[in-house]
Amino acid sequence: MSDIKKCDGYVLHKSRRRMLKGLAAGIGLIALPGRDASALVWEEFFQKHFRELSKDELKGVIARLEKDYSKQYGKQVTVKTTPPIEGVRYGYGLDLSRCIGCRRCVYACVKENNQSRTPQIQWIRVLQLNKEKGIDLSEAEHYYNPATVPEKGHFYMPVQCQQCEKPPCTKVCPVQATWKENDGIVVVDYNWCIGCRYCMAACPYGARHFNWAKPSVPSNEINPNTHYLGNRPRPKGVVEKCTFCIQRTREQPGRYPACEEICPVGARKFGNLLDPESEIRYLIENKRVFIFKEELNTQPKFYYFYAT
Amino acid sequence: MKIMRIARPRLILLCMMSVLILPVGLVSAAKVKEFDRSGQLIVTEKSAADLQVQPAYDIKNRPKEKIFAVPRPPFSEGAFPCSQCHKYMKPNGTRRTLTEYHTEIVLHHAEGQRWCTDCHNLLNRDKLRLVSGELVDFEESYRLCGQCHGDKFRDWKVGVHGKRTGYWNGDKQYLLCVHCHNPHDPKFKALKPLPPPDRPGKAGH
Numbered sequence: 107m108s109d110i111k112k113c114d115g116y117v118l119h120k121s122r123r124r125m126l127k128g129l130a131a132g133i134g135l136i137a138l139p140g141r142d143a144s145a146l147v148w149e150e151f152f153q154k155h156f157r158e159l160s161k162d163e164l165k166g167v168i169a170r171l172e173k174d175y176s177k178q179y180g181k182q183v184t185v186k187t188t189p190p191i192e193g194v195r196y197g198y199g200l201d202l203s204r205c206i207g208c209r210r211c212v213y214a215c216v217k218e219n220n221q222s223r224t225p226q227i228q229w230i231r232v233l234q235l236n237k238e239k240g241i242d243l244s245e246a247e248h249y250y251n252p253a254t255v256p257e258k259g260h261f262y263m264p265v266q267c268q269q270c271e272k273p274p275c276t277k278v279c280p281v282q283a284t285w286k287e288n289d290g291i292v293v294v295d296y297n298w299c300i301g302c303r304y305c306m307a308a309c310p311y312g313a314r315h316f317n318w319a320k321p322s323v324p325s326n327e328i329n330p331n332t333h334y335l336g337n338r339p340r341p342k343g344v345v346e347k348c349t350f351c352i353q354r355t356r357e358q359p360g361r362y363p364a365c366e367e368i369c370p371v372g373a374r375k376f377g378n379l380l381d382p383e384s385e386i387r388y389l390i391e392n393k394r395v396f397i398f399k400e401e402l403n404t405q406p407k408f409y410y411f412y413a414t
Numbered sequence: 415m416k417i418m419r420i421a422r423p424r425l426i427l428l429c430m431m432s433v434l435i436l437p438v439g440l441v442s443a444a445k446v447k448e449f450d451r452s453g454q455l456i457v458t459e460k461s462a463a464d465l466q467v468q469p470a471y472d473i474k475n476r477p478k479e480k481i482f483a484v485p486r487p488p489f490s491e492g493a494f495p496c497s498q499c500h501k502y503m504k505p506n507g508t509r510r511t512l513t514e515y516h517t518e519i520v521l522h523h524a525e526g527q528r529w530c531t532d533c534h535n536l537l538n539r540d541k542l543r544l545v546s547g548e549l550v551d552f553e554e555s556y557r558l559c560g561q562c563h564g565d566k567f568r569d570w571k572v573g574v575h576g577k578r579t580g581y582w583n584g585d586k587q588y589l590l591c592v593h594c595h596n597p598h599d600p601k602f603k604a605l606k607p608l609p610p611p612d613r614p615g616k617a618g619h
Contacts, residue, residue, distance in 0.1 A: 191583075194583075199574075201574075206602070206604070206605060207607060208605045208606075208607050208608065209607050209608040209609075209610075210608060212608065212611075213608050225612075226611060226612045228611055231611070248610070248611065249610045249611070249613065250607070250610065251607065251609070251610045252607070253606065254604035254605060254606055254607075255604060255605060255606075255607045256604065355582060358583060358584075359581035359582075359583050359584025359585070360581055360582055360583055360584070361580070361581055361582070362579055362580065362581070362582050366579075367579050369577060370577070370594075370605065371577070371594070371602060372575070372576040372577030372578065372594070375573070375574060376582055377582055378582070378583065384582075385572055385573040385574050385578075388572045388573075388574055389574050392574075393574070413569060413574060413575060414565075
Protein backbone atom coordinates (compact mmCIF):
# COMPACT_ATOMS: atom_id res chain seq x y z
CA MET A 107 0.00 0.00 0.00
CA SER A 108 2.51 2.45 1.14
CA ASP A 109 4.76 1.68 -1.84
CA ILE A 110 2.03 2.38 -4.29
CA LYS A 111 1.15 5.61 -2.56
CA LYS A 112 4.73 6.70 -2.70
CA CYS A 113 4.87 5.80 -6.30
CA ASP A 114 1.71 7.73 -6.98
CA GLY A 115 3.06 10.72 -5.14
CA TYR A 116 6.23 10.58 -7.12
CA VAL A 117 4.43 10.42 -10.39
CA LEU A 118 2.21 13.29 -9.41
CA HIS A 119 5.16 15.30 -8.18
CA LYS A 120 7.14 14.70 -11.32
CA SER A 121 4.37 15.66 -13.62
CA ARG A 122 3.66 18.86 -11.69
CA ARG A 123 7.30 19.80 -11.79
CA ARG A 124 7.40 19.16 -15.51
CA MET A 125 4.32 21.28 -15.96
CA LEU A 126 5.77 24.14 -13.95
CA LYS A 127 9.04 23.96 -15.84
CA GLY A 128 7.25 24.15 -19.12
CA LEU A 129 5.14 27.03 -17.90
CA ALA A 130 8.16 28.97 -16.69
CA ALA A 131 10.01 28.48 -19.93
CA GLY A 132 6.97 29.50 -21.91
CA ILE A 133 6.42 32.67 -19.92
CA GLY A 134 10.12 33.42 -20.09
CA LEU A 135 10.13 33.13 -23.82
CA ILE A 136 7.14 35.40 -24.15
CA ALA A 137 8.49 38.00 -21.71
CA LEU A 138 11.99 38.25 -23.17
CA PRO A 139 12.62 40.50 -26.14
CA GLY A 140 14.07 38.66 -29.07
CA ARG A 141 17.47 38.59 -30.79
CA ASP A 142 20.65 40.11 -29.24
CA ALA A 143 18.97 42.26 -26.63
CA SER A 144 17.69 39.23 -24.73
CA ALA A 145 21.05 38.20 -23.26
CA LEU A 146 21.76 41.73 -22.04
CA VAL A 147 18.37 42.12 -20.44
CA TRP A 148 18.64 38.70 -18.86
CA GLU A 149 22.09 39.45 -17.42
CA GLU A 150 21.08 42.87 -16.21
CA PHE A 151 17.93 41.57 -14.58
CA PHE A 152 19.80 38.91 -12.65
CA GLN A 153 22.82 41.07 -11.78
CA LYS A 154 23.78 40.88 -8.10
CA HIS A 155 24.22 43.79 -5.71
CA PHE A 156 27.45 45.67 -6.46
CA ARG A 157 29.05 44.69 -3.17
CA GLU A 158 28.21 41.03 -3.61
CA LEU A 159 29.74 40.68 -7.05
CA SER A 160 32.84 38.49 -7.26
CA LYS A 161 35.84 39.79 -9.21
CA ASP A 162 34.94 37.80 -12.30
CA GLU A 163 31.28 38.74 -12.13
CA LEU A 164 32.26 42.40 -11.76
CA LYS A 165 34.47 42.15 -14.81
CA GLY A 166 31.57 40.73 -16.77
CA VAL A 167 29.21 43.47 -15.58
CA ILE A 168 31.68 46.23 -16.46
CA ALA A 169 32.35 44.73 -19.89
CA ARG A 170 28.61 44.54 -20.55
CA LEU A 171 28.02 48.13 -19.42
CA GLU A 172 30.98 49.51 -21.38
CA LYS A 173 29.82 47.73 -24.52
CA ASP A 174 26.28 48.96 -24.01
CA TYR A 175 27.24 52.59 -23.34
CA SER A 176 29.84 52.72 -26.10
CA LYS A 177 27.25 51.52 -28.58
CA GLN A 178 24.64 53.92 -27.27
CA TYR A 179 26.85 57.03 -27.42
CA GLY A 180 29.02 56.10 -30.40
CA LYS A 181 32.34 56.39 -28.56
CA GLN A 182 34.47 54.41 -26.13
CA VAL A 183 32.97 54.83 -22.65
CA THR A 184 34.98 53.42 -19.76
CA VAL A 185 33.38 52.37 -16.48
CA LYS A 186 35.76 52.23 -13.51
CA THR A 187 35.24 50.54 -10.15
CA THR A 188 38.16 52.24 -8.36
CA PRO A 189 37.86 51.39 -4.64
CA PRO A 190 38.36 53.96 -1.84
CA ILE A 191 41.94 54.99 -1.06
CA GLU A 192 43.19 53.85 2.33
CA GLY A 193 43.47 56.64 4.90
CA VAL A 194 41.29 59.07 2.98
CA ARG A 195 38.07 60.67 4.09
CA TYR A 196 36.92 63.40 1.77
CA GLY A 197 35.81 66.80 2.97
CA TYR A 198 34.55 69.80 1.08
CA GLY A 199 34.78 73.47 1.98
CA LEU A 200 32.73 76.30 0.54
CA ASP A 201 33.60 79.91 1.23
CA LEU A 202 30.33 81.81 1.61
CA SER A 203 32.19 85.11 1.78
CA ARG A 204 33.44 84.51 -1.77
CA CYS A 205 30.62 82.75 -3.65
CA ILE A 206 28.91 85.13 -6.07
CA GLY A 207 26.16 82.76 -7.23
CA CYS A 208 27.26 82.57 -10.89
CA ARG A 209 26.16 78.90 -11.24
CA ARG A 210 29.33 77.91 -13.13
CA CYS A 211 29.62 74.93 -10.76
CA VAL A 212 26.09 73.74 -11.55
CA TYR A 213 26.77 73.36 -15.26
CA ALA A 214 30.32 72.03 -14.86
CA CYS A 215 28.82 69.31 -12.68
CA VAL A 216 26.08 68.51 -15.20
CA LYS A 217 28.70 68.08 -17.91
CA GLU A 218 31.21 66.08 -15.86
CA ASN A 219 28.63 63.76 -14.34
CA ASN A 220 26.44 63.13 -17.39
CA GLN A 221 23.26 64.50 -15.85
CA SER A 222 20.11 64.51 -17.90
CA ARG A 223 19.57 67.72 -19.92
CA THR A 224 15.86 67.14 -20.52
CA PRO A 225 14.24 66.51 -18.18
CA GLN A 226 16.71 68.61 -16.32
CA ILE A 227 18.69 67.21 -13.41
CA GLN A 228 21.21 69.34 -11.53
CA TRP A 229 23.07 68.04 -8.51
CA ILE A 230 24.00 71.52 -7.28
CA ARG A 231 21.39 74.09 -6.34
CA VAL A 232 22.53 77.63 -5.58
CA LEU A 233 20.41 79.44 -3.02
CA GLN A 234 20.23 83.19 -2.98
CA LEU A 235 19.81 84.38 0.59
CA ASN A 236 19.21 87.70 2.25
CA LYS A 237 22.24 89.14 4.02
CA GLU A 238 20.09 90.62 6.75
CA LYS A 239 18.28 87.35 7.44
CA GLY A 240 21.28 85.04 7.26
CA ILE A 241 20.78 81.32 6.64
CA ASP A 242 17.00 81.50 6.69
CA LEU A 243 15.69 78.98 4.19
CA SER A 244 12.28 80.65 4.03
CA GLU A 245 14.14 83.55 2.39
CA ALA A 246 15.96 81.30 -0.08
CA GLU A 247 15.45 81.73 -3.81
CA HIS A 248 17.09 79.50 -6.36
CA TYR A 249 15.42 80.77 -9.54
CA TYR A 250 17.17 84.16 -9.32
CA ASN A 251 18.21 85.46 -12.72
CA PRO A 252 19.50 89.07 -12.69
CA ALA A 253 21.76 90.52 -15.39
CA THR A 254 24.78 90.21 -13.13
CA VAL A 255 25.62 88.61 -9.81
CA PRO A 256 26.25 89.16 -6.93
CA GLU A 257 23.16 91.26 -6.21
CA LYS A 258 23.27 93.86 -3.50
CA GLY A 259 22.15 92.69 -0.08
CA HIS A 260 22.37 89.01 -0.98
CA PHE A 261 24.73 86.14 -0.51
CA TYR A 262 24.79 82.78 -2.20
CA MET A 263 24.89 79.28 -0.83
CA PRO A 264 25.33 76.33 -3.18
CA VAL A 265 23.82 73.13 -1.80
CA GLN A 266 24.69 69.65 -2.98
CA CYS A 267 25.09 66.27 -1.30
CA GLN A 268 26.72 66.89 2.07
CA GLN A 269 28.16 63.34 2.23
CA CYS A 270 26.87 62.92 5.77
CA GLU A 271 28.74 60.81 8.27
CA LYS A 272 25.30 59.64 9.44
CA PRO A 273 23.35 59.69 6.19
CA PRO A 274 19.58 59.40 6.74
CA CYS A 275 19.12 58.48 3.07
CA THR A 276 21.00 55.19 3.25
CA LYS A 277 19.10 54.13 6.36
CA VAL A 278 15.72 54.22 4.67
CA CYS A 279 16.64 52.39 1.49
CA PRO A 280 14.62 49.16 1.58
CA VAL A 281 17.05 47.32 -0.70
CA GLN A 282 20.37 48.81 0.41
CA ALA A 283 21.01 50.22 -3.03
CA THR A 284 22.71 53.25 -1.47
CA TRP A 285 25.44 53.23 1.15
CA LYS A 286 28.41 55.14 2.53
CA GLU A 287 31.80 54.04 1.26
CA ASN A 288 34.91 53.93 3.46
CA ASP A 289 36.15 57.27 2.13
CA GLY A 290 32.88 58.88 3.19
CA ILE A 291 31.23 59.14 -0.21
CA VAL A 292 27.57 58.12 -0.29
CA VAL A 293 26.94 56.16 -3.48
CA VAL A 294 24.08 54.53 -5.36
CA ASP A 295 24.08 51.26 -7.29
CA TYR A 296 21.82 52.30 -10.17
CA ASN A 297 21.33 48.67 -11.15
CA TRP A 298 20.02 47.80 -7.71
CA CYS A 299 17.90 50.91 -7.06
CA ILE A 300 14.18 50.17 -7.31
CA GLY A 301 13.19 53.84 -7.58
CA CYS A 302 11.03 54.05 -4.46
CA ARG A 303 12.46 57.53 -3.67
CA TYR A 304 12.43 56.96 0.10
CA CYS A 305 15.98 58.33 0.19
CA MET A 306 14.84 61.56 -1.46
CA ALA A 307 12.24 62.00 1.24
CA ALA A 308 14.81 61.29 3.94
CA CYS A 309 17.48 63.70 2.65
CA PRO A 310 17.18 67.06 4.45
CA TYR A 311 19.25 68.82 1.78
CA GLY A 312 17.26 67.98 -1.37
CA ALA A 313 20.45 66.51 -2.75
CA ARG A 314 18.97 63.45 -4.41
CA HIS A 315 17.34 63.50 -7.83
CA PHE A 316 15.09 61.08 -9.62
CA ASN A 317 15.17 60.09 -13.26
CA TRP A 318 11.51 60.44 -14.15
CA ALA A 319 12.31 59.74 -17.76
CA LYS A 320 15.22 58.19 -19.58
CA PRO A 321 18.02 60.72 -19.06
CA SER A 322 19.05 62.50 -22.24
CA VAL A 323 22.70 63.38 -22.70
CA PRO A 324 23.84 64.43 -26.20
CA SER A 325 26.42 61.97 -27.57
CA ASN A 326 28.96 64.73 -28.19
CA GLU A 327 28.67 65.95 -24.61
CA ILE A 328 28.96 62.62 -22.85
CA ASN A 329 31.88 62.31 -20.47
CA PRO A 330 33.37 58.89 -21.32
CA ASN A 331 35.44 58.72 -18.11
CA THR A 332 32.92 57.18 -15.75
CA HIS A 333 32.69 55.26 -12.49
CA TYR A 334 30.17 52.52 -11.75
CA LEU A 335 29.02 54.28 -8.57
CA GLY A 336 29.22 57.74 -10.05
CA ASN A 337 28.69 59.34 -13.41
CA ARG A 338 27.98 56.40 -15.69
CA PRO A 339 24.79 56.85 -17.74
CA ARG A 340 21.77 56.14 -15.59
CA PRO A 341 18.64 54.22 -16.55
CA LYS A 342 15.14 55.61 -16.12
CA GLY A 343 13.61 55.29 -12.66
CA VAL A 344 16.66 55.51 -10.41
CA VAL A 345 17.92 58.09 -7.93
CA GLU A 346 21.23 59.88 -8.41
CA LYS A 347 23.35 62.34 -6.43
CA CYS A 348 26.69 64.12 -6.07
CA THR A 349 29.60 61.75 -5.42
CA PHE A 350 32.40 64.33 -5.00
CA CYS A 351 33.31 63.38 -8.60
CA ILE A 352 34.25 59.84 -7.55
CA GLN A 353 35.63 59.16 -11.04
CA ARG A 354 38.23 61.93 -10.53
CA THR A 355 38.95 62.03 -6.83
CA ARG A 356 39.58 58.33 -6.24
CA GLU A 357 42.54 58.32 -8.61
CA GLN A 358 46.15 58.70 -7.53
CA PRO A 359 46.88 61.49 -8.20
CA GLY A 360 43.24 62.49 -8.13
CA ARG A 361 41.92 65.60 -9.76
CA TYR A 362 39.78 68.06 -7.86
CA PRO A 363 36.00 67.77 -8.39
CA ALA A 364 34.68 69.58 -11.46
CA CYS A 365 32.83 72.20 -9.39
CA GLU A 366 36.03 73.05 -7.52
CA GLU A 367 37.94 73.39 -10.78
CA ILE A 368 35.46 75.71 -12.48
CA CYS A 369 34.72 78.13 -9.62
CA PRO A 370 35.85 81.57 -10.85
CA VAL A 371 36.23 83.00 -7.35
CA GLY A 372 38.00 80.02 -5.77
CA ALA A 373 35.28 79.60 -3.17
CA ARG A 374 35.37 75.80 -3.32
CA LYS A 375 37.93 73.73 -1.43
CA PHE A 376 38.43 69.98 -1.34
CA GLY A 377 40.77 67.62 0.44
CA ASN A 378 41.44 64.75 2.79
CA LEU A 379 40.08 65.28 6.28
CA LEU A 380 42.60 62.81 7.70
CA ASP A 381 45.58 64.74 6.31
CA PRO A 382 46.59 67.51 8.76
CA GLU A 383 48.36 69.36 5.91
CA SER A 384 45.32 69.55 3.63
CA GLU A 385 43.52 72.79 2.84
CA ILE A 386 40.29 71.40 4.25
CA ARG A 387 41.92 70.82 7.63
CA TYR A 388 43.46 74.30 7.54
CA LEU A 389 40.14 75.99 6.93
CA ILE A 390 38.33 73.95 9.58
CA GLU A 391 41.00 74.82 12.12
CA ASN A 392 41.45 78.48 11.19
CA LYS A 393 38.21 79.84 9.77
CA ARG A 394 34.67 80.33 10.94
CA VAL A 395 32.98 77.13 9.85
CA PHE A 396 29.46 75.81 10.01
CA ILE A 397 27.68 72.74 8.78
CA PHE A 398 24.23 72.93 7.27
CA LYS A 399 21.29 71.83 9.47
CA GLU A 400 23.64 70.82 12.25
CA GLU A 401 20.70 70.19 14.59
CA LEU A 402 19.71 67.11 12.57
CA ASN A 403 22.95 65.37 13.55
CA THR A 404 23.57 64.13 10.03
CA GLN A 405 27.19 65.22 10.47
CA PRO A 406 27.91 66.50 6.98
CA LYS A 407 31.43 66.50 5.59
CA PHE A 408 30.61 69.64 3.64
CA TYR A 409 31.89 72.67 5.52
CA TYR A 410 30.63 76.15 4.78
CA PHE A 411 33.10 78.78 5.95
CA TYR A 412 33.92 82.48 5.92
CA ALA A 413 37.49 83.19 4.94
CA THR A 414 37.19 86.90 5.72
CA MET B 415 91.18 50.29 55.52
CA LYS B 416 88.09 50.77 57.61
CA ILE B 417 88.09 54.53 57.12
CA MET B 418 88.49 54.17 53.44
CA ARG B 419 85.52 51.88 53.25
CA ILE B 420 83.26 54.44 54.91
CA ALA B 421 84.59 57.40 52.99
CA ARG B 422 84.15 55.96 49.55
CA PRO B 423 80.34 55.81 49.46
CA ARG B 424 80.16 59.31 50.88
CA LEU B 425 82.38 60.59 48.13
CA ILE B 426 80.28 58.95 45.50
CA LEU B 427 77.15 60.33 47.04
CA LEU B 428 78.63 63.81 47.12
CA CYS B 429 79.57 63.59 43.47
CA MET B 430 76.12 62.39 42.52
CA MET B 431 74.45 65.16 44.49
CA SER B 432 76.59 67.82 42.88
CA VAL B 433 75.83 66.47 39.42
CA LEU B 434 72.12 66.50 40.19
CA ILE B 435 71.87 69.83 41.96
CA LEU B 436 74.32 71.98 40.03
CA PRO B 437 72.49 72.18 36.68
CA VAL B 438 69.21 72.86 38.44
CA GLY B 439 70.78 75.76 40.26
CA LEU B 440 72.44 77.19 37.16
CA VAL B 441 69.69 76.89 34.56
CA SER B 442 66.35 77.93 35.93
CA ALA B 443 63.60 75.61 34.77
CA ALA B 444 60.20 77.12 35.40
CA LYS B 445 56.63 76.11 35.82
CA VAL B 446 54.26 77.21 33.09
CA LYS B 447 50.62 77.73 33.88
CA GLU B 448 48.08 77.06 31.15
CA PHE B 449 44.36 76.54 30.94
CA ASP B 450 42.87 73.74 28.93
CA ARG B 451 39.60 73.98 27.01
CA SER B 452 37.42 73.15 29.99
CA GLY B 453 39.11 75.90 31.99
CA GLN B 454 41.16 73.57 34.16
CA LEU B 455 44.55 74.84 35.24
CA ILE B 456 47.47 72.79 34.01
CA VAL B 457 50.93 73.40 35.42
CA THR B 458 53.77 72.00 33.36
CA GLU B 459 57.47 72.15 34.04
CA LYS B 460 59.43 73.50 31.12
CA SER B 461 63.14 73.32 30.58
CA ALA B 462 65.18 76.42 29.96
CA ALA B 463 65.58 75.59 26.26
CA ASP B 464 61.81 75.71 25.80
CA LEU B 465 61.55 78.95 27.67
CA GLN B 466 64.20 80.75 25.64
CA VAL B 467 62.72 83.84 24.05
CA GLN B 468 62.42 83.67 20.30
CA PRO B 469 64.75 86.15 18.63
CA ALA B 470 63.03 89.31 17.42
CA TYR B 471 61.85 89.22 13.80
CA ASP B 472 64.90 89.98 11.71
CA ILE B 473 63.78 92.03 8.75
CA LYS B 474 67.17 91.87 7.06
CA ASN B 475 67.65 88.11 7.23
CA ARG B 476 64.17 86.72 6.98
CA PRO B 477 63.76 83.29 5.42
CA LYS B 478 63.33 83.28 1.68
CA GLU B 479 59.76 83.03 0.48
CA LYS B 480 59.00 79.74 -1.21
CA ILE B 481 58.67 80.10 -4.97
CA PHE B 482 55.29 78.98 -6.30
CA ALA B 483 55.00 77.78 -9.88
CA VAL B 484 52.40 79.95 -11.59
CA PRO B 485 51.28 80.48 -15.17
CA ARG B 486 52.46 83.55 -17.08
CA PRO B 487 50.99 86.75 -15.63
CA PRO B 488 48.11 88.14 -17.71
CA PHE B 489 50.01 90.95 -19.44
CA SER B 490 48.18 93.15 -21.91
CA GLU B 491 49.00 92.31 -25.53
CA GLY B 492 52.60 93.30 -26.30
CA ALA B 493 53.09 95.05 -22.97
CA PHE B 494 55.92 92.88 -21.70
CA PRO B 495 58.86 93.32 -21.45
CA CYS B 496 58.22 96.87 -20.37
CA SER B 497 61.77 97.83 -21.16
CA GLN B 498 61.13 97.51 -24.88
CA CYS B 499 59.58 101.00 -24.72
CA HIS B 500 60.88 102.31 -21.42
CA LYS B 501 64.54 101.96 -22.31
CA TYR B 502 64.08 104.88 -24.70
CA MET B 503 62.43 107.03 -22.04
CA LYS B 504 63.87 109.09 -19.25
CA PRO B 505 62.67 107.72 -15.89
CA ASN B 506 60.28 110.20 -14.33
CA GLY B 507 59.15 109.44 -10.79
CA THR B 508 56.87 112.43 -10.33
CA ARG B 509 53.26 111.75 -9.66
CA ARG B 510 51.21 112.94 -12.63
CA THR B 511 48.27 112.07 -14.83
CA LEU B 512 49.39 109.97 -17.76
CA THR B 513 48.21 111.39 -21.07
CA GLU B 514 50.23 109.58 -23.70
CA TYR B 515 50.50 105.91 -22.73
CA HIS B 516 48.74 103.58 -20.30
CA THR B 517 45.74 105.89 -20.33
CA GLU B 518 43.46 102.84 -20.08
CA ILE B 519 44.76 102.15 -16.58
CA VAL B 520 42.53 103.79 -14.02
CA LEU B 521 44.04 103.22 -10.62
CA HIS B 522 41.35 102.19 -8.20
CA HIS B 523 43.44 100.53 -5.53
CA ALA B 524 44.10 102.89 -2.61
CA GLU B 525 44.84 105.49 -5.25
CA GLY B 526 45.05 108.22 -2.61
CA GLN B 527 48.22 106.78 -1.20
CA ARG B 528 49.76 105.16 -4.21
CA TRP B 529 51.27 105.70 -7.59
CA CYS B 530 52.82 103.54 -10.36
CA THR B 531 56.37 103.44 -9.01
CA ASP B 532 55.30 102.28 -5.57
CA CYS B 533 55.01 98.84 -7.10
CA HIS B 534 56.72 99.14 -10.50
CA ASN B 535 60.44 99.71 -10.25
CA LEU B 536 61.44 103.07 -11.69
CA LEU B 537 64.82 102.18 -13.17
CA ASN B 538 64.29 98.57 -14.23
CA ARG B 539 60.74 98.48 -15.53
CA ASP B 540 60.73 94.71 -16.04
CA LYS B 541 60.73 94.22 -12.30
CA LEU B 542 58.42 94.99 -9.42
CA ARG B 543 59.67 96.59 -6.26
CA LEU B 544 58.97 95.57 -2.69
CA VAL B 545 58.93 98.08 0.14
CA SER B 546 62.26 96.68 1.31
CA GLY B 547 63.78 97.72 -2.02
CA GLU B 548 64.07 94.16 -3.25
CA LEU B 549 63.22 93.70 -6.92
CA VAL B 550 60.97 90.79 -7.84
CA ASP B 551 59.78 89.33 -11.13
CA PHE B 552 56.20 89.64 -12.27
CA GLU B 553 55.90 85.87 -11.75
CA GLU B 554 56.51 86.52 -8.05
CA SER B 555 54.06 89.37 -7.73
CA TYR B 556 52.26 87.53 -4.89
CA ARG B 557 55.04 88.74 -2.63
CA LEU B 558 54.29 92.32 -3.59
CA CYS B 559 50.56 91.90 -2.89
CA GLY B 560 51.36 89.97 0.29
CA GLN B 561 53.06 93.02 1.80
CA CYS B 562 49.70 94.62 2.54
CA HIS B 563 47.36 91.63 2.24
CA GLY B 564 49.23 89.36 4.59
CA ASP B 565 46.15 87.44 5.71
CA LYS B 566 45.17 86.67 2.12
CA PHE B 567 48.76 85.75 1.29
CA ARG B 568 48.85 83.32 4.20
CA ASP B 569 45.59 81.71 3.07
CA TRP B 570 46.69 81.67 -0.56
CA LYS B 571 49.85 79.75 0.27
CA VAL B 572 47.88 76.92 1.87
CA GLY B 573 45.33 76.98 -0.96
CA VAL B 574 42.40 78.48 0.92
CA HIS B 575 42.32 81.95 -0.67
CA GLY B 576 41.92 81.91 -4.41
CA LYS B 577 41.49 79.25 -6.99
CA ARG B 578 43.85 76.30 -6.94
CA THR B 579 43.42 73.42 -9.35
CA GLY B 580 45.31 70.26 -10.21
CA TYR B 581 45.35 67.18 -7.99
CA TRP B 582 44.05 67.13 -4.44
CA ASN B 583 46.67 64.51 -3.54
CA GLY B 584 49.31 65.58 -6.05
CA ASP B 585 50.68 68.62 -7.86
CA LYS B 586 48.62 71.74 -7.46
CA GLN B 587 48.33 74.63 -9.84
CA TYR B 588 48.44 78.03 -8.20
CA LEU B 589 47.30 81.23 -9.85
CA LEU B 590 48.76 84.67 -9.25
CA CYS B 591 46.65 87.26 -7.45
CA VAL B 592 46.55 89.20 -10.73
CA HIS B 593 44.99 86.29 -12.64
CA CYS B 594 41.73 87.04 -10.84
CA HIS B 595 42.20 90.59 -9.55
CA ASN B 596 43.21 93.44 -11.81
CA PRO B 597 46.04 94.93 -9.73
CA HIS B 598 45.01 98.44 -10.71
CA ASP B 599 41.36 97.81 -9.84
CA PRO B 600 41.24 94.67 -7.73
CA LYS B 601 37.59 94.42 -6.79
CA PHE B 602 36.09 91.30 -8.33
CA LYS B 603 33.83 92.16 -11.27
CA ALA B 604 30.20 91.06 -11.39
CA LEU B 605 29.41 88.12 -13.69
CA LYS B 606 26.40 87.09 -15.69
CA PRO B 607 24.90 84.06 -13.96
CA LEU B 608 24.23 80.90 -15.96
CA PRO B 609 20.51 80.15 -16.46
CA PRO B 610 18.38 79.20 -13.44
CA PRO B 611 17.01 75.67 -13.18
CA ASP B 612 13.76 74.77 -14.93
CA ARG B 613 10.70 75.21 -12.79
CA PRO B 614 8.76 72.01 -12.17
CA GLY B 615 5.85 71.60 -14.52
CA LYS B 616 7.60 73.48 -17.32
CA ALA B 617 6.67 72.27 -20.79
CA GLY B 618 8.57 69.14 -21.73
CA HIS B 619 8.40 67.63 -18.29
